[in-house]
Ligand code: PHE
């Protein structure tokens with residue numbers, strides 16, 4: 233979500249945005265998008281939540297390869313007042329939060345190489361646009377993301393980003409939603425990954441626990457492999473509601489309470505699945 237440097241790279245504006253330069257994508261790059269799009273859109277019905285699937289439909293992201301932000305933004309603006317802006321890659325935290333707080337989602341302009349279909353370290357346009365943007369068509373989630381941006385700026389001033397980043401990770405990137413039909417995915421890190429879209433719902437290895445704000449903020453995460461724990465929200469509205477309070481008192485409690493080990497089931501946890509952790513132990 234962020235980079236360490238503080239000066240925009242050559243050619244980028246002071247807010248780190250660049251032109252998407254849609255006309256410059258090569259046929260190979262468009263083909264990578266199409267391949268990934270086909271694979272995920274086939275897999276996700278019955279796995280991703282309705283808000284995501286509706287968003288994917290509304291934005292029509294498979295028309296002619298890599299989507300043109302100018303076109304997505306017409307629809308997105310109409311639906312929730314959000315827009316997508318192009319950035320060269322990871323941006324500094326403050327820049328990232330400032331964009332979110334103004335309902336702009338910074339998306340990587342580049343796309344992975346054909347030999348990196350399954351994994352790459354830095355978020356590319358497929359992760360950012362296919363993974364994140366459909367959820368931004370949902371009014372509740374759209375408000376949550378804006379609030380998160382404003383909260384990030386506040387947390388930076390208070391020196392509390394460490395805990396807040398875990399909230400982003402376990403909701404925006406790896407969140408699950410409870411529905412009458414079973415658990416569904418809303419996290420961008422999951423829906424943009426073929427293997428994790430299966431693992432997150434079907435594998436016996438990870439814990440699946442009820443979302444609790446303080447609990448989530450006490451839980452470390454891994455960036456290099458499938459998650460060992462997923463947190464389940466009862467609704468997107470419940471997620472938004474849980475974050476409306478000022479986090480000042482919460483940050484003070486967190487400074488005193490320790491982390492909870494990543495694979496633990498703690499007293500008070502609502503357990504959807506107690507995982508075997510076999511995958512992590514392999
Ligand atoms: N309410 C939080 C605060 O006071 C801000 C926030 C909102 C953080 C939504 C994350 C998500 O810091």
Ligand code: FE
Nearest residue numbers: 355405420421
């Ligand atoms: Fe992401």
